[in-house]
Amino acid sequence: MAKTINVALIGQGFMGRSHSNAWGQVNRFFKPELQSVLHTVYGMKGEPTPEFAKTWGWLHTSDNWETLIKSPEIGLVDIVTPNFMHAPPAKAAVAAGKPCACEKPIASTLDEAREMAEAAARAKVPTFVWFCYRRTPAVALAHQMVKSGKLGEIRHIRASYLQDWADDSVPMAWRFKKESAGSGAHGDLNAHIVDMTRFVSGLEVEEICGAMATTFVKKRRIIEQDSGGGIQLSDEQMRYAKAGGGAEQFGDVTVDDAVSFIVRYNNGAMGTYEAARQATGNQNANGFEINGTKGSVKFNFERMNTLEYYDATQPRAYQGWTTIMCTHGGDHPYVANYWPDAHLIGYEHGFTSMAYDILQVLNGKEPTVPLPDFNEGYQTARILEAALIAASEKRWVLLDSVK
Numbered sequence: 001m002a003k004t005i006n007v008a009l010i011g012q013g014f015m016g017r018s019h020s021n022a023w024g025q026v027n028r029f030f031k032p033e034l035q036s037v038l039h040t041v042y043g044m045k046g047e048p049t050p051e052f053a054k055t056w057g058w059l060h061t062s063d064n065w066e067t068l069i070k071s072p073e074i075g076l077v078d079i080v081t082p083n084f085m086h087a088p089p090a091k092a093a094v095a096a097g098k099p100c101a102c103e104k105p106i107a108s109t110l111d112e113a114r115e116m117a118e119a120a121a122r123a124k125v126p127t128f129v130w131f132c133y134r135r136t137p138a139v140a141l142a143h144q145m146v147k148s149g150k151l152g153e154i155r156h157i158r159a160s161y162l163q164d165w166a167d168d169s170v171p172m173a174w175r176f177k178k179e180s181a182g183s184g185a186h187g188d189l190n191a192h193i194v195d196m197t198r199f200v201s202g203l204e205v206e207e208i209c210g211a212m213a214t215t216f217v218k219k220r221r222i223i224e225q226d227s228g229g230g231i232q233l234s235d236e237q238m239r240y241a242k243a244g245g246g247a248e249q250f251g252d253v254t255v256d257d258a259v260s261f262i263v264r265y266n267n268g269a270m271g272t273y274e275a276a277r278q279a280t281g282n283q284n285a286n287g288f289e290i291n292g293t294k295g296s297v298k299f300n301f302e303r304m305n306t307l308e309y310y311d312a313t314q315p316r317a318y319q320g321w322t323t324i325m326c327t328h329g330g331d332h333p334y335v336a337n338y339w340p341d342a343h344l345i346g347y348e349h350g351f352t353s354m355a356y357d358i359l360q361v362l363n364g365k366e367p368t369v370p371l372p373d374f375n376e377g378y379q380t381a382r383i384l385e386a387a388l389i390a391a392s393e394k395r396w397v398l399l400d401s402v403k
C-alpha cells in the first residue's frame with residue numbers, strides 16, 4: 001500500500017482551486033510513493049466550504065485554521081490565502097513541526113518574510129513557496145541548459161510579467177490594498193520573474209537601481225458583492241461593477257499598478273524587470289530572455305509549451321532562433337507523466353508537477369529541479385524590497401543592505 005500524507009489547505013479562492021486540483025491529480029499522473037490525501041480544507045466563515053470540498057474531493061472542512069494546523073492528523077499545511085495571511089498560519093505550521101507550502105509572494109512585508117524563513121530554519125521542517133512557473137517544462141529545461149553550460153557566461157537578463165486585467169472598472173479587492181497585499185503588480189508578478197530568473201540563471205542580484213513604481217488607478221469602486229480577489233471576478237460581478245453597481249463609494253488604492261527596475265548580478269551581468277497589470281493586450285505574458293556568450297533562451301508563458309533557443313556555437317551561416325516544443329517525455333522535465341508529444345499541457349500542470357516534487361522531498365527524494373523554500377522566498381522578497389527603496393529614494397541600493 002502507498003504511503004500517504006494528509007494535506008490541510010488554508011484558503012479556497014483561485015489558488016484554492018488550483019492547489020486542490022494539483023493534490024488530486026498528482027497521485028493519478030505521477031503515482032508517487034508518498035501520496036497526498038485531500039484531508040481538510042479551511043475557508044473563512046460564510047464561505048461555501050462544504051460545496052468546495054465536495055467539488056474538489058476534500059474529506060473534511062474547517063473554519064478554524066489554528067485548530068486545523070495543530071491537528072495530529074495533518075501532515076502538510078498548504079497556504080493559499082491573501083498575502084497578509086501567509087505568515088500567521090505558516091509560522092504556526094512550522095512551530096507545530098509541520099512541513100508547510102505557501103503561495104507567493106512569501107509574505108506581505110519583508111519582516112514577515114524574514115520571520116518565516118527564520119522560523120523554518122529553527123524548526124528544521126521542509127518548507128516550499130509556490131513559484132509554480134519553475135515547473136513549466138520549458139523553464140525547467142532552460143534551467144538545465146544554463147546549468148550544463150550551453151549558454152556560456154550569462155551577460156543579460158530581461159524579464160517582464162505583463163497582465164492587463166486591472167483596468168479602471170475593476171472594483172476594490174484585497175490585491176489593491178497595502179495592508180492585505182503588501183504591494184501590487186510588484187509582489188504579484190515581479191516576485192515570479194525574480195524567482196524564475198534566479199532559478200534559470202543561477203545568478204544572484206547584488207545591486208538595484210533605476211526603479212520606478214506607479215499607481216495609475218488611485219481609487220476603485222467598492223461593490224456590495226464580493227469582488228472575488230480582484231483577478232477572479234465572475235462575469236456577473238464584472239457586469240455589475242462596469243454598470244456602476246454597488247454603493248457610490250470608492251476606496252483608495254494603496255499599491256502599485258506597475259514597477260520596473262534594473263539590477264546588476266554577482267557575475268557582473270545586467271538585468272531588467274518589469275511588472276504591470278494594465279499592459280493592454282498582455283493577458284499573462286510572463287517571460288524572460290537570457291543572453292549568454294554561447295547562446296540565448298527566450299520564454300513567454302502565453303506560449304508555455306515552447307522555449308526559443310539561439311545556438312551561437314553553430315556556424316554563423318546557420319545561426320537563428322529555433323522554437324523547441326518542450327513536450328517530449330524522454331527529454332523534457334515532467335511531460336512524460338502527462339500526454340504524448342505536442343499534446344499540450346497548461347497552467348494547472350505546473351501546480352501538479354510542483355505537488356509531485358513536494359511529495360518527493362517529503363519522502364526523502366530529490367525533486368526533478370530545485371524547489372524554492374521559505375529562505376528562497378525571503379531572498380526574493382529582499383530584492384523586491386530593495387527595488388521599492390530604489391524607487392522611493394531614487395538611488396542605487398546594495399542588496400546586502402536590505403535584510
Ligand SMILES: NC(=O)c1ccc[n+]([C@@H]2O[C@H](COP(=O)([O-])OP(=O)(O)OC[C@H]3O[C@@H](n4cnc5c(N)ncnc54)[C@H](O)[C@@H]3O)[C@@H](O)[C@H]2O)c1
Nearest residue numbers: 011012013014015016044080081082083103104105228229
Ligand atoms: N502561483 C500563482 O501563479 C498565483 C496565482 C494567483 C494567486 N497567487 C497567490 O495565492 C494567494 C491567494 O490568491 P487567490 O488569487 O487565490 O486569492 P482569492 O481572493 O481568490 O482567495 C483567497 C482565499 O483566502 C481566504 N481568505 C481571504 N481572506 C482571508 C482572511 N482574512 N483570513 C483567512 N482567510 C482568508 C479565503 O478562503 C479566500 O477564498 C495570494 O498570495 C496570491 O499572491 C499565486
